[in-house]
Amino acid sequence: xxxxxxxxxxxxxxxxxxxxxxxxxxxxxxxxxxxxxxxxxxxxxxxxxxxxxxxxxxxxxxxxxxxxxxxxxxxxxxxxxxxxxxxxxxxxxxxxxxxxxxxxxxxxxxxxxxxxxxxxxxxxxxxxxxxxxxxxxxxxxxxxxxxxxxxxxxxxxxxxxxxxxxxxxxxxxxxxxxxxxxxxxxxxxxxxxxxxxxxxxxxxxxxxxxxxxxxxxxxxxxxxxxxxxxxxxxxxxxxxxxxxxxxxxxxxxxxxxxxxxxxxxxxxxxxxxxxxxxxxxxxxxxxxxxxxxxx
Amino acid sequence: xxxxxxxxxxxxxxxxxxxxxxxxxxxxxxxxxxxxxxxxxxxxxxxxxxxxxxxxxxxxxxxxxxxxxxxxxxxxxxxxxxxxxxxxxxxxxxxxxxxxxxxxxxxxxxxxxxxxxxxxxxxxxxxxxxxxxxxxxxxxxxxxxxxxxxxxxxxxxxxxxxxxxxxxxxxxxxxxxxxxxxxxxxxxxxxxxxxxxxxxxxxxxxxxxxxxxxxxxxxxxxxxxxxxxxxxxxxxxxxxxxxxxxxxxxxxxxxxxxxxxxxxxxxxxxxxxxxxxxxxxxxxxxxxxxxxxxxxxxxxxxxxxxxxxxxxxxxxxx
Numbered sequence: 001x002x003x004x005x006x007x008x009x010x011x012x013x014x015x016x017x018x019x020x021x022x023x024x025x026x027x028x029x030x031x032x033x034x035x036x037x038x039x040x041x042x043x044x045x046x047x048x049x050x051x052x053x054x055x056x057x058x059x060x061x062x063x064x065x066x067x068x069x070x071x072x073x074x075x076x077x078x079x080x081x082x083x084x085x086x087x088x089x090x091x092x093x094x095x096x097x098x099x100x101x102x103x104x105x106x107x108x109x110x111x112x113x114x115x116x117x118x119x120x121x122x123x124x125x126x127x128x129x130x131x132x133x134x135x136x137x138x139x140x141x142x143x144x145x146x147x148x149x150x151x152x153x154x155x156x157x158x159x160x161x162x163x164x165x166x167x168x169x170x171x172x173x174x175x176x177x178x179x180x181x182x183x184x185x186x187x188x189x190x191x192x193x194x195x196x197x198x199x200x201x202x203x204x205x206x207x208x209x210x211x212x213x214x215x216x217x218x219x220x221x222x223x224x225x226x227x228x229x230x231x232x233x234x235x236x237x238x239x240x241x242x243x244x245x246x247x248x249x250x251x252x253x254x255x256x257x258x259x260x261x262x263x264x265x266x267x268x269x270x271x272x273x274x275x276x277x278x279x280x281x282x283x284x285x286x287x288x289x290x291x292x293x294x295x
Numbered sequence: 296x297x298x299x300x301x302x303x304x305x306x307x308x309x310x311x312x313x314x315x316x317x318x319x320x321x322x323x324x325x326x327x328x329x330x331x332x333x334x335x336x337x338x339x340x341x342x343x344x345x346x347x348x349x350x351x352x353x354x355x356x357x358x359x360x361x362x363x364x365x366x367x368x369x370x371x372x373x374x375x376x377x378x379x380x381x382x383x384x385x386x387x388x389x390x391x392x393x394x395x396x397x398x399x400x401x402x403x404x405x406x407x408x409x410x411x412x413x414x415x416x417x418x419x420x421x422x423x424x425x426x427x428x429x430x431x432x433x434x435x436x437x438x439x440x441x442x443x444x445x446x447x448x449x450x451x452x453x454x455x456x457x458x459x460x461x462x463x464x465x466x467x468x469x470x471x472x473x474x475x476x477x478x479x480x481x482x483x484x485x486x487x488x489x490x491x492x493x494x495x496x497x498x499x500x501x502x503x504x505x506x507x508x509x510x511x512x513x514x515x516x517x518x519x520x521x522x523x524x525x526x527x528x529x530x531x532x533x534x535x536x537x538x539x540x541x542x543x544x545x546x547x548x549x550x551x552x553x554x555x556x557x558x559x560x561x562x563x564x565x566x567x568x569x570x571x572x573x574x575x576x577x578x579x580x581x582x583x584x585x586x587x588x589x590x591x592x593x594x595x596x597x598x599x600x601x602x603x604x605x606x607x608x609x610x611x612x613x
Contacts, residue, residue, distance in 0.1 A: 132309075136314050137589055137592075141569065141588065228443070229555055233570070249447070252451055253454075255452075256454075256455045262447060273439040274438075277435065
């Protein structure tokens with residue numbers, strides 16, 4: 001499957017980001033994905049700039065458990081804090097963890113995968129063995145153990161998620177490299193005496209980037225899932241900083257007092273995961289012509 | 296085939312050794328040890344001599360390599376060590392917890408595969424129609440709603456409506472009272488089943504669409520085979536390989552992926568064992584349970600590969 005990706009003439013040309021967005025606009029799942037992810041990014045930026053309707057961690061005992069209304073769109077929680085503002089801040093926290101973690105794992109994983117695929121031999125065997133070992137753990141179990149070792153907090157959550165998802169990028173990057181390295185232009189590059197880094201980054205990487213890009217969108221959605229799951233268990237982002245997972249966890253016992261306490265953060269998580277999945281589907285439609293028969 | 300089996304078995308063993316090493320190293324980095332677990336804050340009051348004696352007793356003064364192989368050797372001979380907090384052998388704890396997790400995984404897989412295949416066939420039999428849209432939306436939502444959100448929502452509704460709140464102390468063994476036991480497993484199994492159904496649905500749909508465009512399907516329709524029979528006997532039968540594979544892989548994940556759901560619904564399975572073990576810094580419990588889970592995961596994947604070859608005579612394992 002991936003062989004066709006690298007051989008398709010479309011991809012041999014240089015495509016700009018703008019071009020990509022324009023083509024995504026024609027795939028229905030791509031459009032919805034772009035809109036959802038775009039809005040979440042906007043919300044994150046607003047939260048980052050402190051432009052939430054109310055301060056997210058300011059308690060107010062006079063306005064506890066207010067139902068959704070014009071002043072508090074998603075009501076207030078057990079300490080009188082504005083749920084809308086807390087969810088916005090929570091989206092920022094989740095996005096921050098997901099983006100940093102996926103950036104690390106995509107970077108490390110792709111380099112390891114390309115190296116393994118390009119050179120073969122013992123680097124391939126060692127990297128393959130490590131990857132297999134990490135794959136033998138169910139993801140959440142591994143993340144949980146790592147967080148338990150490193151301690152709580154968002155930086156350690158990032159490290160845990162990065163370690164868990166690196167092997168996926170190793171596999172995704174390694175596969176296509178195996179076929180690309182046999183192509184004529186790479187061989188001629190070798191004959192011309194290009195250095196291995198130049199061959200890898202100028203000649204091989206651009207032609208195996210499509211599956212990696214698709215994988216980044218999917219990995220971001222898993223990272224948000226994992227981050228909120230760890231926060232739910234009390235191991236991720238620590239209070240009083242708002243986190244979507246912890247908000248859902250607390251809302252379990254308060255559901256009778258305020259359904260909005262669960263609905264608001266839960267919808268934010270679901271939207272983020274669904275949006276990133278759709279974005280991944282859309283990217284695959286655009287970047288991988290061989291997959292188009294699936295839909 | 297024999298060579299393949301041998302090579303895969305060696306690979307699986309190497310992977311397990313890697314898993315054991317990784318788990319061992321990770322837990323050695325954890326602050327606190329078996330002595331702090333056993334004596335709590337009193338361990339701070341130990342004299343250096345007492346501490347050294349205890350370290351010798353627990354084998355903590357051996358070099359790390361020796362500790363690792365000692366542990367591995369005893370695991371292989373069936374001795375998983377003793378849980379310091381509860382004073383019970385870890386093998387007993389695992390023997391109690393493992394059936395709970397396996398039962399949950401089996402139930403969820405049943406719910407997930409039946410639901411997923413049904414919705415997948417429904418969606419694919421009228422591509423781009425209303426049924427397809429409904430089915431696809433289910434697939435997307437099933438993947439998008441995290442287990443803990445669905446579980447929390449179920450708990451919230453159950454507790455408000457029926458005043459029911461799960462607790463581990465009330466857990467009833469399957470053999471003692473099957474009805475109550477199945478009731479306790481029902482909601483967690485539905486929670487896990489939904490996300491499994493979503494994945495199964497997506498695979499079923501694409502495999503079904505791929506097969507239904509083939510000539511033999513048109514021939515069957517042409518010679519007047521009833522549509523229902525074409526759908527289930529001709530198309531689904533031939534689309535079964537990727538479906539079985541994905542269900543198998545998911546079953547493997549469930550063995551370790553039930554942690555959060557077990558925690559929420561207070562089922563005393565492997566997930567809770569690991570979580571409490573981590574909280575209490577119990578090396579022996581966490582090491583052994585993670586190793587058992589990973590071992591089962593590796594074995595299930597191995598079995599899926601074999602089933603795959605069995606279902607599709609075209610696949611030659613080499």
